[in-house]
Amino acid sequence: MTEELKTIEIKLQEQDDTHLLFGTHDKHIKIIEETTQTIIRTRGEVIQIQGTKEAIEGAAQVIRKLQELIRRGIQISSPDVITALKMLRSDSLDEFVEMYEEEIIKDRHGKPIRAKNVNQKKYIAEVKKHDVVFGIGPAGTGKTFLAVVLAIQALKKGEVQKIILTRPAVEAGENLGFLPGDLKEKVDPYLRPVYDALYQVFGVEHTNRLMERGVIEIAPLAYMRGRTLEDAFVILDEAQNTTVAQMKMFLTRLGFNSKMIINGDVSQIDLPKHKGVQSGLIHAQQTLANIKQISFVTFNANDVVRHPVVAQIIQAYDQAEKN
Structure with missing residues (x-):
């Protein structure tokens, strides 16, 4: 027996920006x-939602939360709508509006940068509370971008004197040997997400000036050996491709008044399998889990902030691997 269809109506208020609420087309x-x-129709000042009881109540909740953001002067876009729907599905929609209350910084166009889901909010909170934080999860969950934004925030507040961004020189199916230049120049193309984040906040020229002055340093992990990193915000990206020895070397570089973020995706390890090399990230998860000063934040496919189909692609590949 099919469930009876019901209808619910939401009355729009004068302060509702319908163009923003409905989106282009x-x-x-x-x-x-x-x-x-559900089926949603708009008739003058009324939004009519038709569907099963549970479906229309969920759709109405999402629309009301979006209305609340708009009334607070927050510009919403498709990713915000998708986030609200994901939070509805995970029974965390009550935290949706609260997530937008904290602005990390503004980008170079004056647009506020905020957490886009509950795990991003948790990640930001953990970075504030701990000097060493691991962000573990699939690509597209915003780990690298948020880490760079938090580093820039710390730099702007004068909490650190420099930002150091690094990653291991392990190829993702390509061969570094065929790329021109020294080790740093060979690794640079792989740090594209890091540069993109810097450019979004500082712009290209200002980023380059800060790099020339040594305020921002981008280097392969091998360059960290023998150093003590003080007054610095240090980010290790693609940490799943470190060996156990490299991870230990990196973590023991931590100096006074410094923070470290270690990001990685344990489903994308490019270390040579035939040599039986263990990922330093997986080993660190197991070895350091009981150290209270270290925090581990885990992201999943639901936290992907790219096109909604990306989350489905990740889940499909995860399922295929399990099978």
Whole structure:
């Protein structure tokens, strides 16, 4: 027996920006309709939602939360709608508006940068509370971008004197030997997400000036050996490709008044399998789990802040690997 269809109505207020709420060509409404399996019609000052009782209540909750953001003067876009729907599914929609209350910094265009989901919010909180934080999860969850933004925030506040960004020189299916230049120049193309984050906040020219002055340093992990990193915000990206020895070497570089973020995706290890090399990230997870001053934040496919199909792609590959 099919469940009886019901209808619910939401009355729009004068302060509601309907163009922002509905999206260009009603894009936001279409996303809500498709995800909640409802039919949404707009008639003058009324939004009419039709579907099963549970579906229409969920869609109405999402629309009301988006209305609340707009009334607070926050510009919403498709990713915000998708986040609200994900939070509805995970029963955490109550935290949706609260997530937007904390602005980390503004980008070079004056646009606020905020957490985009509950795990990003947790990650930001853990970085503030701990000097060593591991961010573990799939690509697209915003780990690298957030780490760089938090480093820039610390630099701007004068909490650190420099930002150091590093990654191991392990190829993701390509061969570094065929790339021109020295080790740093060979690793640079692999640090593209780091540069993109810096450029979004500082712009290209200012980033380059800070790099020339040594305020921002981007270097392969091998360059960290023998150093003590003080008054620095240090980010290790692609940490799944470190060996156990490299991870230990990196973590023991931590000096006074410094913070370390170690990001990685344990499903994308490029270390040579035939040699039986263990990932330093997996080993660190097991070895350091009981140290209270170190925090581990785990992201999953639901935290992906790219196109919604990306999360489905990750889940499909995860399932295929399990099978």
